Amino acid sequence: MSSPLNDSVLQNDWHPVAIASTLTNGSMMPSQCLDTQLVIWRELNGTVHAWEDRCPHRGMKLSMGTLQADSISCPYHGWTYGSEGRCKFVPALPELREADLKAQVKTYLARERYGLIWVCLGTPAEDILCFPEFDDAHLRKVWCGPYDVQSSGPRIVENFLDMAHFAYVHEGILGEKSETAIRDYTVESFDDSHYGSGIWAKKCYAWQPRSNSLATNGSHVEYTYRVVRPLTAILTKEPQSQEGFREAISLHLQPLTETSTRVWIILALTNFESSDEELRTFQDTIFLQDKPIVENQQPLRLPLIPGAEMSMAIDRMSLAYRRYLTDKQLRYGVVTTNEDRRC
Ligand code: FES
Numbered sequence: 001m002s003s004p005l006n007d008s009v010l011q012n013d014w015h016p017v018a019i020a021s022t023l024t025n026g027s028m029m030p031s032q033c034l035d036t037q038l039v040i041w042r043e044l045n046g047t048v049h050a051w052e053d054r055c056p057h058r059g060m061k062l063s064m065g066t067l068q069a070d071s072i073s074c075p076y077h078g079w080t081y082g083s084e085g086r087c088k089f090v091p092a093l094p095e096l097r098e099a100d101l102k103a104q105v106k107t108y109l110a111r112e113r114y115g116l117i118w119v120c121l122g123t124p125a126e127d128i129l130c131f132p133e134f135d136d137a138h139l140r141k142v143w144c145g146p147y148d149v150q151s152s153g154p155r156i157v158e159n160f161l162d163m164a165h166f167a168y169v170h171e172g173i174l175g176e177k178s179e180t181a182i183r184d185y186t187v188e189s190f191d192d193s194h195y196g197s198g199i200w201a202k203k204c205y206a207w208q209p210r211s212n213s214l215a216t217n218g219s220h221v222e223y224t225y226r227v228v229r230p231l232t233a234i235l236t237k238e239p240q241s242q243e244g245f246r247e248a249i250s251l252h253l254q255p256l257t258e259t260s261t262r263v264w265i266i267l268a269l270t271n272f273e274s275s276d277e278e279l280r281t282f283q284d285t286i287f288l289q290d291k292p293i294v295e296n297q298q299p300l301r302l303p304l305i306p307g308a309e310m311s312m313a314i315d316r317m318s319l320a321y322r323r324y325l326t327d328k329q330l331r332y333g334v335v336t337t338n339e340d341r342r343c
C-alpha cells in the first residue's frame with residue numbers, strides 16, 4: 001500500500017476526527033487517520049491533544065490506558081505521560097526522576113473548528129478549510145454521521161459531486177426516472193477571499209421529488225458544488241418552489257486507510273422547523289443509498305490516469321476534480337500509474 005508519508009498533500013492537511021462536543025474535558029478516544037492510530041484527548045482545561053496511540057515502551061495502545069490529571073498511563077506497565085507526551089513516571093523504577101526519562105509519545109497538531117476536532121499529521125500547508133456558510137448566523141447547523149465507508153476518500157467526493165445518479169440511487173427523493181437529463185453547467189477554478197480556493201460547478205439544475213426534509217412537492221433545484229480541499233466538498237441547494245430556503249451541505253472526509261473512510265457531514269440551512277433527528281434521518285437515508293455504490297466501484301481508489309474510465313460531457317465536474325487531484329500530486333486513495341493494480 002502507498003505510505004501516507006508518500007503523500008505530503010494529505011500529510012500536511014487538516015482532517016476531522018471527532019465532533020468536538022463528544023470529547024468532554026478529561027476524556028480520551030481512539031481514532032485513526034492516514035493509517036496512523038491516534039488517541040484524541042482533552043485536558044481538564046479543555047485543550048485538545050492528538051497523539052500516536054502507541055506507547056514508546058512496547059507499543060501498547062495508550063487509549064486503552066487511563067487518563068487522570070492530564071496524564072495518560074499505559075495499561076501494560078503503567079508508564080505515565082504528561083500533556084506534552086513526555087514520560088514522567090515508570091512504576092517499575094519509581095526512583096527515576098522525570099529529568100532522567102527519555103520516552104516521548106509522538107504528538108500531532110489538533111484544533112477545533114466548525115464543531116469538529118481536526119488533526120494534522122505533518123506541517124500544515126494551509127489553515128483549516130473555508131466554510132463561510134458555517135459562520136453565517138442566519139443558518140442553523142446540524143452535524144450528521146459519521147458514516148464509515150469501505151472506499152477511498154476521492155471516490156466518495158466524486159460521488160458527492162455527481163448529479164446523474166440521482167434518479168437511480170435516490171429515486172423518489174433526489175431524482176426520478178422521467179427526469180434524468182442534466183442541463184449543461186459551468187465548471188471553473190476559483191481563488192476567493194470568502195470561499196478559499198479550488199474548483200466549483202455552478203448553475204447545476206436537477207428535478208427533485210423531495211429535495212429536503214421540509215419539501216412537500218417536487219421542484220427544480222439549483223445546485224452549486226465546490227471542492228476546497230482534496231477531501232472536502234461543499235454543495236449548496238436552492239429549491240425554486242421554496243422561496244428563501246437555503247442549504248449548504250459540507251462533506252469532510254477522514255481517511256482511515258486508502259480504502260476506508262469516515263465521513264462527517266455538516267448542514268448549514270434555513271430549516272428551523274425540523275428536529276435535529278429529522279434532519280439527520282433524511283441525510284442518513286441519502287448517504288446510506290450512496291454507500292453501497294462507492295463500496296462496490298472498482299478499483300476502490302480513484303483512477304487519475306486519463307482514459308482509465310469512460311466519461312461524458314456531464315462528467316465535467318468529476319473530470320475537473322480528477323485534474324485538481326492530479327495537479328496537487330495526490331497519491332493516497334488514487335491510482336496514478338497503469339502498473340498499479342491494487343484495488
Ligand atoms: S508498553 Fe506501555 S508501559 Fe510498557
Ligand SMILES: [Fe+2]
Pocket residue numbers: 159165169170286290
Ligand atoms: Fe448520492
